[in-house]
Amino acid sequence: MPIHLTAPEAAPGGPDGKGWNRLSLNAHFGQAAQCALRPQRWAALLESQDTRRARWGGFGPCVNGGKCDACPLLAALHDQCTVVPFNAPRVLVRVEPVYPPDAMFAGPAGWRLWPTLGPDDRDYRDRRPWSWEDVVRVHGWEVGRAYVDEHGDGFWLERTTRVPAVGVSIRSKARASFTRHSFAVASTGVAMLHCGGGACTHDEELLNAISHACPGPDGADEERVPVRWWQDIQLAPEPVGAYRFAAAVSPYSVRIVARDRELREWGRLTLTGSGWTTERVLAAGGALRAHLAGPAS
Known part of the structure; x- marks a missing residue:
């Protein structure tokens, strides 16, 4: 890499093609x-x-x-990777120029970069600012579009499935006939993916995508799920390729099962806790479907 x-080489003839003036500082200092x-x-x-x-x-x-x-x-x-301190799909980084004291006409002496949850986040100065080098060391996020408003310049960072959600721990336990992946927030289990057929056929990106849908600490508990039994059809992902999905809602959990054409179970995702809203359940099921759909053509 x-x-x-x-630095680019200066033209031998100077900017006007007639040679460098010996009194010009440009003739004696390189870049x-x-x-x-x-x-x-x-x-x-x-x-x-x-x-x-x-x-x-x-x-x-x-x-x-x-x-x-x-x-x-x-x-x-x-x-020394930089960790984005939010469990959010995108983050707005505000760029603040820092000027030297008593500077009237000089440019900025440096920059402070403030990670925020978006344009309406006003408490970002309570956090530790980044440098440009810190942003380069952010892994698993892609640099998005530039952003400008009345408060200044900035840019977006977009989260990818190459990185898990902050605050979600993932543990895997393999057995001879199945593998279980458990997801916990604040030491409380919120989801479990059961993969049948022995060794898993997926990579870490599926687990990371499921972690993105997991609720925060406020929804990590053993309370009833907020979705209802009559939402089964709504919560089941659309079929893709050789796979079909079914969802079942009970008072304390939501279960999404993926089966192939022979009705063999590929995987079973169980979600528990009061943080599993309809949007989060759809996101977790969508992660399963996207994985089974394969790379986009």
Whole structure:
């Protein structure tokens, strides 16, 4: 992954083609190399996601003299991941310029990046701000569109199934004929996926997608589920490929079963607790369906 960005060479003839004036500072000072892991704005952050397309000009200076193999920023990219502190499908990051004291005409000396739950989140200054390097080290989230309002600039981060939901612990236990995956919030079980037929045929992304639908601590309990028995048909995902789904609602749980054409059970998802609203149940069932549907063509 190339991260060392050298400055473009100046034209020998100068900007006017008649040579550099010996009194010009541009004739004697070169431009420092930059690092593709140190973006300074949203557009450069997009380029930092695949540094093969990164261009000199929107990044901070190199900190290790071009020795990328021993670069502390490259090591931190893998060893010091930044965790998004919200269980939300998307997060708005507000960008605040920081100006030096008594500065009248100077540009910003740095930036504070504030993760928020959206445009209406006004308590974000109570949290720890990020740097641009912190955002580069966010794993499992994709950089979304830029955002501008009366309070300033920002951009969106979109969560993917490559990362589980914050606050949801996932544990797996394999047996000879089945595997169980349990989901817990605040040490309370909220869901269980039972995979029949021995070894699982899915990857971690299915478990992560189910965790995204799990309720927060307020809904992690042993109370009745808020959905009703007559919603069985509504809560069952649509058939996909060779698989059919059935949902069953009892006072304290919702069960979604996936079977193939021979009526063999592929998996059984059980949801418990008062946090399983209709929207969350549909999201969990949708995660099962999306996995069985396979990659989008």
